Amino acid sequence: xxxxxxxxxxxxxxxxxxxKVQDDKAMxxxxxxxxxxxxxxxxxxxxxxxxxGYEIIAGHRRQMASQLAGYRNMPCIVRNMTDDEAILAMTDxxxxxxxxILPSEKAMSLKMQYEAxxxxxxxxxxxxxxxxxxxxxxxxxxxxxxxxxxxxxxxKRFIRLTYLIEPLQEMVDGRHENEIKIAFNPAVELSYLTExxxxxxANAIVE
Numbered sequence: 001x002x003x004x005x006x007x008x009x010x011x012x013x014x015x016x017x018x019x020k021v022q023d024d025k026a027m028x029x030x031x032x033x034x035x036x037x038x039x040x041x042x043x044x045x046x047x048x049x050x051x052x053g054y055e056i057i058a059g060h061r062r063q064m065a066s067q068l069a070g071y072r073n074m075p076c077i078v079r080n081m082t083d084d085e086a087i088l089a090m091t092d093x094x095x096x097x098x099x100x101i102l103p104s105e106k107a108m109s110l111k112m113q114y115e116a117x118x119x120x121x122x123x124x125x126x127x128x129x130x131x132x133x134x135x136x137x138x139x140x141x142x143x144x145x146x147x148x149x150x151x152x153x154x155x156k157r158f159i160r161l162t163y164l165i166e167p168l169q170e171m172v173d174g175r176h177e178n179e180i181k182i183a184f185n186p187a188v189e190l191s192y193l194t195e196x197x198x199x200x201x202a203n204a205i206v207e
Contacts, residue, residue: 001077001078001079002077002078003042003075003076003077003078004075004076004078005073005074005075005076006045006054006073006074006075006076006078007072007073008063008066008067008071008072008073008074009072010052010053010054011043011045011053011054011056011063011074011076012048012053012054012055012056013055013056013060014055014056014057014060014086014090015055016112017060017090018091018104018105018107018108018109018112019060019094019101019105019109020102020105021060021061021064026100027061027064027065027068030061030062030065031065031068031069034062034065034066034069034071035069035070039062039066039071039074039075041059041062042059042074042075042076042077043056043057043058043059043062043063043074043075043076043077044056044057044058044059044076044077044079044089044093045057045059045076045077045078045079046078046079046080046081046086047078047080054076054078055086057079057081057086057089057090057093058089058090058093058094059074059076062074083116084116084117084119084120087112087113087115087116088113088116088117091109091110091112091113092113094109095109095148102173102175103158103161103169103172103173103184103187104161104162104164104169104170104172104173106158107158107159107160107161107162108162110144110148110155110158110159111159111162113144114140114141114144114155114159117140117143117144118140121140121143141155141156157184157188160188160191160192161187161188161191162191163191163192164187164190164191164198165195165198165199165202167199167202167206168182168187168190168198168201168202171187171202171205172184172187180205180206
């Protein structure tokens with residue numbers, strides 16, 4: 001790990017990260033804190049493959065707040081990480097650190113963690129087979145549930161929300177301009193509809 005000050009212009013969001021960085025009251029408070037005390041906690045980043053910048057693993061809100069506060073550079077901890085390691089670190093940091101997280105954000109975060117753990121398991125099983133060891137046969141969803149302290153069913157249900165179309169996800173999050181809200185349990189059931197059926201339903205709800 002290397003700690004260094006990096007130009008904010010060279011810091012880029014993690015590809016397809018599910019968290020919405022909003023310029024809201026919480027962001028105003030963070031900007032005020034940074035103006036008064038500076039950037040207390042470094043962001044965690046990894047070098048981009050083209051060598052031109054850095055991908056943010058943890059610290060997307062700090063980067064935006066630092067920019068709004070007028071900073072040109074910010075302290076970062078640079079780590080060389082695989083894609084799977086970066087996904088797990090990014091999602092874990094946000095799930096633990098964010099005061100509020102939307103259902104759709106948590107759903108996508110859990111799906112990304114699930115896929116990363118599954119991929120790591122497949123690579124580990126392949127290595128075990130190559131050297132004659134017996135692989136650990138524990139499903140990815142069980143590992144994820146154990147790490148989060150939640151039931152397997154609850155993890156699976158959250159992941160199901162990623163199969164909802166964007167308009168229905170907005171209703172689950174309560175982001176719809178008409179304040180139309182879909183509760184969590186019905187939303188899970190709606191995720192089993194086809195995409196076409198979901199669009200028909202979303203249009204009917206709005207109308």
